[in-house]
Amino acid sequence: xxxxxxxxxxxPATVIAFGSLSLLVGQNSPTGNxxxxxxxxxxxxxxATSQAVPTAKPNGFRTSWGDPDLQGVWNDATxxxxxxxxxxxxxxxxxxxxxxxxxxxxAGRLSxxxxxxxxxxxxxxxxxxxxxxxxxxxxxxxxxxxxIVDPPDGKxxxxxxxxxxxxxxxxxxxxxxxxxxxxxxxNYRDFDLAVRCVIRxxxxxxxxxxxxxxxxxxxxxxxxxxxxxxIHSARIIPVDGRPHINKHLLLWLGDSRGHWEGNTLVxxxxxxxxxxxxxxxxxxxxxxxTERFTRVDAKTINYEYTVEDPHTWTHPxxxxxxxxxIDPGEQMYEYACHEDNYDVSHFLQGARERERRGxxxxxxxELPLNEPLK
Amino acid sequence: xxxxxxxxxxxxxxxxxLMLFWMGAIxxxxxxHAFAAEYDAxxxxxxxxTVTKMExxxxxxxxxxDVKKPDGNLEEWMIxxxxxxxxxxxxxxxxxxxxxxEITVDGYQSKDGALRANGRDVTLPDxxxxxxxxxxxxAPYKDPDK
Amino acid sequence: xxxxxxxxxxxxxxxxxAGQLGESARQYALDIGQFPPYKPARMxxxxxxxxxxxxxxxxxxxxLQDHDAQSGPKPEINGVYGAGPAGQSIVEGGEIPYRxxxxxxxxxxxxxxxxxxxSNDKTWHDLGDPELKCYMPGVPRANYLPYPFRIVxxxxxxxxxxxxxxxxxxxxxxxxxxxxxTAPVPSWMGWSRGHWEGDTLVxxxxxxxxxxxxxxxxDYHSDELHVVExxxxxxxxxxxxxxxxxxxxxxxxxxxxxxxxxxxxEQDFQLLEFKCEPFTEEMLYGRFGxxxxx
Numbered sequence: 001x002x003x004x005x006x007x008x009x010x011x012p013a014t015v016i017a018f019g020s021l022s023l024l025v026g027q028n029s030p031t032g033n034x035x036x037x038x039x040x041x042x043x044x045x046x047x048a049t050s051q052a053v054p055t056a057k058p059n060g061f062r063t064s065w066g067d068p069d070l071q072g073v074w075n076d077a078t079x080x081x082x083x084x085x086x087x088x089x090x091x092x093x094x095x096x097x098x099x100x101x102x103x104x105x106x107a108g109r110l111s112x113x114x115x116x117x118x119x120x121x122x123x124x125x126x127x128x129x130x131x132x133x134x135x136x137x138x139x140x141x142x143x144x145x146x147x148i149v150d151p152p153d154g155k156x157x158x159x160x161x162x163x164x165x166x167x168x169x170x171x172x173x174x175x176x177x178x179x180x181x182x183x184x185x186x187n188y189r190d191f192d193l194a195v196r197c198v199i200r201x202x203x204x205x206x207x208x209x210x211x212x213x214x215x216x217x218x219x220x221x222x223x224x225x226x227x228x229x230x231i232h233s234a235r236i237i238p239v240d241g242r243p244h245i246n247k248h249l250l251l252w253l254g255d256s257r258g259h260w261e262g263n264t265l266v267x268x269x270x271x272x273x274x275x276x277x278x279x280x281x282x283x284x285x286x287x288x289x290t291e292r293f294t295r296v297d298a299k300t301i302n303y304e305y306t307v308e309d310p311h312t313w314t315h316p317x318x319x320x321x322x323x324x325x326i327d328p329g330e331q332m333y334e335y336a337c338h339e340d341n342y343d344v345s346h347f348l349q350g351a352r353e354r355e356r357r358g359x360x361x362x363x364x365x366e367l368p369l370n371e372p373l374k
Numbered sequence: 375x376x377x378x379x380x381x382x383x384x385x386x387x388x389x390x391x392l393m394l395f396w397m398g399a400i401x402x403x404x405x406x407h408a409f410a411a412e413y414d415a416x417x418x419x420x421x422x423x424t425v426t427k428m429e430x431x432x433x434x435x436x437x438x439x440d441v442k443k444p445d446g447n448l449e450e451w452m453i454x455x456x457x458x459x460x461x462x463x464x465x466x467x468x469x470x471x472x473x474x475x476e477i478t479v480d481g482y483q484s485k486d487g488a489l490r491a492n493g494r495d496v497t498l499p500d501x502x503x504x505x506x507x508x509x510x511x512x513a514p515y516k517d518p519d520k
Numbered sequence: 521x522x523x524x525x526x527x528x529x530x531x532x533x534x535x536x537x538a539g540q541l542g543e544s545a546r547q548y549a550l551d552i553g554q555f556p557p558y559k560p561a562r563m564x565x566x567x568x569x570x571x572x573x574x575x576x577x578x579x580x581x582x583x584l585q586d587h588d589a590q591s592g593p594k595p596e597i598n599g600v601y602g603a604g605p606a607g608q609s610i611v612e613g614g615e616i617p618y619r620x621x622x623x624x625x626x627x628x629x630x631x632x633x634x635x636x637x638x639s640n641d642k643t644w645h646d647l648g649d650p651e652l653k654c655y656m657p658g659v660p661r662a663n664y665l666p667y668p669f670r671i672v673x674x675x676x677x678x679x680x681x682x683x684x685x686x687x688x689x690x691x692x693x694x695x696x697x698x699x700x701x702t703a704p705v706p707s708w709m710g711w712s713r714g715h716w717e718g719d720t721l722v723x724x725x726x727x728x729x730x731x732x733x734x735x736x737x738x739d740y741h742s743d744e745l746h747v748v749e750x751x752x753x754x755x756x757x758x759x760x761x762x763x764x765x766x767x768x769x770x771x772x773x774x775x776x777x778x779x780x781x782x783x784x785x786e787q788d789f790q791l792l793e794f795k796c797e798p799f800t801e802e803m804l805y806g807r808f809g810x811x812x813x814x
Contacts, residue, residue, distance in 0.1 A: 342641050367411065
């Protein structure tokens with residue numbers, strides 16, 4: 001199975017962090033869940049329901065026109081890894097003590113204030129931790145060992161072989177990344193969409209990264225609008241049952257339609273542009289993305305998403321990330337990006353200057369990173 | 375049942391297993407503008423200078439400093455930092471670092487040799503670290519988790 | 521006027537007197553832009569419901585003041601695609617009250633509106649209309665660009681915010697309702713604080729980046745720009761929009777613009793995306809690309 005390079009913001013720092021959990025093997029875990037591994041083939045709905053936070057009875061959070069109230073400014077940062085580390089076997093949930101230890105270890109590993117290692121690692125730890133989202137060093141309140149809740153082993157399901165066309169696209173992108181990492185981009189097309197300031201964490205499904213993990217939700221009758229901080233876009237989700245737009249209209253953020261199931265907003269998103277950041281490089285023609293938003297209490301939204309793509313994974317998988325309310329004390333601020341994107345000019349002019357000097361630089365497929373994203 | 379084995383041994387064994395695990399999964403290869411792509415690990419710089427301008431902008435804040443060289447000439451450097459939005463939520467405002475302030479910047483210079491560096495550490499003359507969890511002048515530091 | 525007896529008994533309606541419109545008065549009033557009295561639909565909190573997809577019909581983005589049709593930049597390439605229509609001023613009194621010394625910059629803006637140069641950070645914003653570069657348009661320009669936007673209004677105490685989502689550049693504004701704090705840092709779309717005055721939403725906007733323009737004619741402002749907007753529903757399909765613009769560095773006094781916003785009434789209408797950044801990359805960064813070997 002080939003290792004496919006990926007250039008999206010989809011996977012948070014947490015994927016590197018999970019190695020620390022191995023150090024917890026050998027600890028007593030009286031509250032741990034030691035259930036046997038579930039069979040591999042599992043439908044998304046069964047797993048999601050069994051794992052879902054029970055919200056059968058109506059809760060007190062309602063808008064003045066009667067819809068469940070999801071409004072506020074929310075933060076989704078966490079250090080809990082996307083996938084369950086091998087070291088914890090089938091343990092879904094850590095004990096209080098284990099979670100504290102894991103949180104401390106992960107924070108230590110992820111912290112940009114680390115001074116160990118050589119200059120090659122240090123240069124990428126700039127700027128320092130003060131510029132990062134402090135909540136990204138905290139595990140989820142429920143102490144799960146992975147953000148993936150289905151399949152029950154907490155891992156992304158096996159990949160299926162992809163088409164030659166998709167592999168070609170990924171290889172081309174890998175070449176662009178190699179030039180970029182070496183600081184020698186050919187032109188602006190060697191930058192990814194995030195560096196070019198087209199889209200960032202506003203493409204669903206939402207995953208936390210190192211900073212600005214904030215999303216504002218404003219509702220009106222018939223609509224739920226989600227405005228992530230980067231890059232200042234608003235996702236307008238009708239909840240009145242109207243159909244998606246025509247299949248020929250393709251959008252960077254896809255086209256979303258929502259409906260209420262009890263207290264939960266269920267959103268289906270289709271019509272992604274193929275050149276957008278498709279989650280995990282799945283096939284936009286067959287990717288099926290369903291998100292679920294449930295207001296759990298005054299300070300928490302339970303955010304879950306299920307992805308399904310027979311052209312990419314053997315079966316669907318589901319992720320759960322708790323969102324924490326941060327307003328009014330903290331606010332979301334404008335994230336202008338393209339307007340002052342000096343980096344693109346610096347990078348390109350710098351590459352031309354180095355070429356003029358006769359520098360020959362080999363592409364670098366992967367940089368030695370603490371975590372994959374800046 | 376209490377599992378045995380020392381932490382280090384188990385960790386090392388599992389780490390090896392983890393490496394194998396990751397080969398088969400989707401791993402992001404793009405650094406999305408990792409500093410190591412633009413700045414040179416071999417060009418560590420320590421710049422002592424006076425702040426002339428602070429650009430409190432996204433995607434990166436910049437501090438401009440005039441650095442006095444031994445020959446008396448001034449070099450204009452610009453230092454790259456992160457998103458100001460994070461600092462705003464920590465209570466640090468764009469008035470908190472005023473032009474004229476003397477700072478020492480520890481960082482890595484741009485690969486193309488331009489007078490640009492990424493800011494790793496910023497220290498004030500009294501030894502206090504800027505952007506490191508302690509207040510600057512009268513700007514109160516706000517920890518969102520407290 | 522004396523009506524002949526024969527005319528009084530005929531089936532045709534009474535003719536109005538010369539200069540009087542009679543029954544046609546209502547239609548004529550609409551024709552000259554007068555709205556009949558209107559009581560808007562209301563949200564549960566009692567305020568008028570401004571939710572919807574809105575768009576301006578004026579050509580103010582070409583020029584806030586009176587303007588003839590024009591060929592636009594590079595007509596030898598763009599032909600009519602780059603040209604703009606004539607339009608009447610939306611400025612109260614017709615003219616923007618510039619300080620005499622501030623007019624030179626407007627002239628230079630206009631001359632260089634289609635020129636860009638991002639090779640030097642120091643002069644990064646010196647040339648070119650920010651709209652040309654797909655930079656966020658600021659306020660009030662975002663409201664009279666020829667693209668739709670959506671006002672999102674809930675009105676719950678749990679969420680003291682309104683949101684405006686613009687199709688252009690996916691620009692978004694959060695309007696903080698009854699809010700005390702001012703802008704912590706300048707922004708392209710400004711810092712908006714709203715409150716209701718009767719059936720009018722009043723939005724105070726400050727904390728602007730100075731680099732936005734008002735139009736393609738080069739009308740501009742400084743970092744002291746202060747805008748007060750007023751949104752008043754005047755029919756089920758129109759909002760009347762007014763904005764008072766104040767900037768003592770550039771203008772001799774505050775001045776006002778006024779025009780209706782129209783509700784987009786197409787069946788199943790929704791905002792699509794006008795993420796225009798990719799349309800600007802060749803223009804801005806193409807020159808820094810690697811030239812192919814000869």
